[in-house]
Amino acid sequence: MHAFAGVDEAINNAIAPISNIVASTIFYSVPVAGTQFPLIVGWLVLAAAIFTIYFGFIQFRAFGHAVSLVKGDYSDPEDAGEVSHFQALATALSGTVGLGNIAGVAVAVSIGGAGATFWMILAGLLGMASKFTECTLGVKYRNELPDGTISGGPMYYLSKGLAEKGKAGLGRFLAIFFSICCVGGALGGGNMFQANQAFQQVVNVTGGAASPLAGFGWLFGLVMAVLVGSVIIGGIKSIARVTEKIVPLMAILYVGTALIVIAMNFDRLGWAFGEIIGGAFSPEGIAGGAVGALIQGFKRAAFSNEAGIGSAAIAHSAVRTKEPTTEGVVSLLEPFIDTVVICTMTALVIIFTGVLDTGLTGVELTSAAFGAQVAFFPYILALAVLLFAFSTMLSWSYYGLKAWTYMFGEGQRTATLFKLIFCVFVVIGASMSLGPVIDFSDSMIFAMALANIVGLYILMPVVKQEVEQYFGKLKSGEIRKISATA
Numbered sequence: 001m002h003a004f005a006g007v008d009e010a011i012n013n014a015i016a017p018i019s020n021i022v023a024s025t026i027f028y029s030v031p032v033a034g035t036q037f038p039l040i041v042g043w044l045v046l047a048a049a050i051f052t053i054y055f056g057f058i059q060f061r062a063f064g065h066a067v068s069l070v071k072g073d074y075s076d077p078e079d080a081g082e083v084s085h086f087q088a089l090a091t092a093l094s095g096t097v098g099l100g101n102i103a104g105v106a107v108a109v110s111i112g113g114a115g116a117t118f119w120m121i122l123a124g125l126l127g128m129a130s131k132f133t134e135c136t137l138g139v140k141y142r143n144e145l146p147d148g149t150i151s152g153g154p155m156y157y158l159s160k161g162l163a164e165k166g167k168a169g170l171g172r173f174l175a176i177f178f179s180i181c182c183v184g185g186a187l188g189g190g191n192m193f194q195a196n197q198a199f200q201q202v203v204n205v206t207g208g209a210a211s212p213l214a215g216f217g218w219l220f221g222l223v224m225a226v227l228v229g230s231v232i233i234g235g236i237k238s239i240a241r242v243t244e245k246i247v248p249l250m251a252i253l254y255v256g257t258a259l260i261v262i263a264m265n266f267d268r269l270g271w272a273f274g275e276i277i278g279g280a281f282s283p284e285g286i287a288g289g290a291v292g293a294l295i296q297g298f299k300r301a302a303f304s305n306e307a308g309i310g311s312a313a314i315a316h317s318a319v320r321t322k323e324p325t326t327e328g329v330v331s332l333l334e335p336f337i338d339t340v341v342i343c344t345m346t347a348l349v350i351i352f353t354g355v356l357d358t359g360l361t362g363v364e365l366t367s368a369a370f371g372a373q374v375a376f377f378p379y380i381l382a383l384a385v386l387l388f389a390f391s392t393m394l395s396w397s398y399y400g401l402k403a404w405t406y407m408f409g410e411g412q413r414t415a416t417l418f419k420l421i422f423c424v425f426v427v428i429g430a431s432m433s434l435g436p437v438i439d440f441s442d443s444m445i446f447a448m449a450l451a452n453i454v455g456l457y458i459l460m461p462v463v464k465q466e467v468e469q470y471f472g473k474l475k476s477g478e479i480r481k482i483s484a485t486a
Contacts, residue, residue: 019439020436020439022443026443026447027446035291035295037295040302040446041298043308043453044302045123045298047130047456047457048123048130048308051129052128054464055133058128058129058329058467059128059129059332062132065474066332068481069326069329070086072482073481075320076320076322079322080320081150081318082148082150082235082236082237082319084320085330087243087319088315088319089316090240090244091236091240091243091315091394092316092331093247093338094392094394095311095395095399096304096311097250097338097342097392098194098392099363101254101304102363102366105304105366106346106361106366106369108296108297108299108300109296112292114276114279114351115277115290115294115297117276117297117347117351118276118279119293119295119296120301120339120344121344123302123339124336124339124340125336127335128332128336130308131305131331131332131334131335132328132329132332133460133463134313135317135327135331136325137161137313137459137462138313139321139327140161140324140466143156145410151317151402151405152313152316152317152402153314153402154451154452158174158175158178158451159171159172159174159175161459175406175451178310178403179404182399182402182444185444186397186403186422187422189438189442189445190399190441191400191422192425192428192441194390194396195221195224195389195427196433197389198386198389199213200363201363201382201385204364205379217430220431222427224390226423228397228422232394232401232422233419236315236398242391242394250387250388250391253380253384254342254345254381255342255345257380257384258345258346258348260373261370261374262345262349275351301335301343304338305338307334308452308453309446309448310451312331314402316331323473325470326470346366350366352369353372355368355369367382397422400422401422404418
């Protein structure tokens with residue numbers, strides 16, 4: 001097959017036993033109405049529901065203000081931080097908007113039917129409150145270093161925030177646990193999986209097994225590694241400059257293509273939403289009816305927007321602001337764009353084009369759905385997948401780096417070592433069949449939520465205080481829009 005076949009097998013065989021134990025522990029499932037429900041998904045959705053109620057449906061109350069903040073209406077260039085609200089949002093979005101929105105939604109809809117879309121949207125709306133909570137804390141407890149760079153995220157609010165509450169030992173343990181899982185997740189799901197899937201998609205559109213690129217994953221990986229390395233060497237400012245251009249481009253490319261398919265089927269829009277709502281509540285149906293649809297929808301939303309996992313709080317921490325609440329408010333847009341908008345569009349395209357009965361799944365199903373309408377659309381999809389994969393790798397390199405420097409100390413040498421390791425893993429990811437590696441890194445990413453959400457529950461009152469104080473200042477006029485001439 002290719003030069004790495006033997007190495008592939010050796011690595012997979014070595015990792016499989018560990019991976020199976022870790023994955024079966026993290027994704028421990030219980031049968032609900034004949035369908036397996038992973039408890040970790042319940043853990044994330046329950047937290048999202050609690051934060052929604054505790055903060056008085058903040059995701060709806062503050063939505064308009066979030067848009068104003070992203071537009072820069074309240075931005076003061078003198079505030080400490082490295083990136084603007086828009087750049088922080090773009091960086092975090094580039095980490096979450098990815099193959100989950102394309103391949104993952106296809107899996108959810110093929111198993112749970114159209115009704116899975118309804119539950120996915122609901123979980124996305126609830127997840128906005130989790131994202132708000134963790135990103136507010138990310139800014140509040142971040143470290144501002146002498147050179148002006150920022151380090152923040154769950155490892156800092158777990159260690160510093162819990163120490164304030166007299167739980168220093170627990171905070172330190174959770175912070176280290178989170179950091180280990182974050183490095184594992186960054187190298188696996190945020191890197192190797194992305195490189196692997198991008199290569200597969202390029203091979204598919206250039207002739208499949210007959211493609212001139214088939215078997216040259218290492219070469220593709222090498223090119224990707226050079227591109228990734230050239231951006232990440234400059235830190236968060238460099239990453240933000242690239243992601244603020246790529247994210248709108250890939251969103252326009254993908255959402256634009258999806259909108260064309262939806263417009264071509266506009267007369268059936270009512271029928272499609274009927275299928276989504278009907279399927280969400282039908283007593284019987286695909287894979288356990290309503291419960292099956294609910295589980296698939298919740299699972300996909302959790303995998304896609306990462307609300308409650310804590311990763312995005314690392315990117316949002318670098319923002320220029322002196323009010324932690326502002327970044328919490330900005331971040332609640334993320335699950336909305338990722339899950340409510342982009343995932344729903346993918347689902348609608350699949351439902352419209354009737355490709356659900358083809359037996360395909362993942363990227364192939366989405367590709368077939370786009371191709372069913374316009375022959376060249378799979379090529380646009382391939383380009384979107386490449387951009388999604390590349391931008392996800394940039395964001396996760398930063399998440400992994402901050403977890404790495406938390407454990408091994410800040411400094412140029414420590415940072416450069418991690419960036420080199422990250423680039424080597426790009427090549428490995430593109431050139432081997434991943435199997436157990438992905439199961440392991442998926443487990444790592446979701447294990448981050450175990451530590452993160454415990455911390456969020458303990459620190460909820462701190463966030464509430466910040467929120468009341470911030471909205472009080474807005475009301476009194478102490479915080480005002482900064483005019484364009486200022």
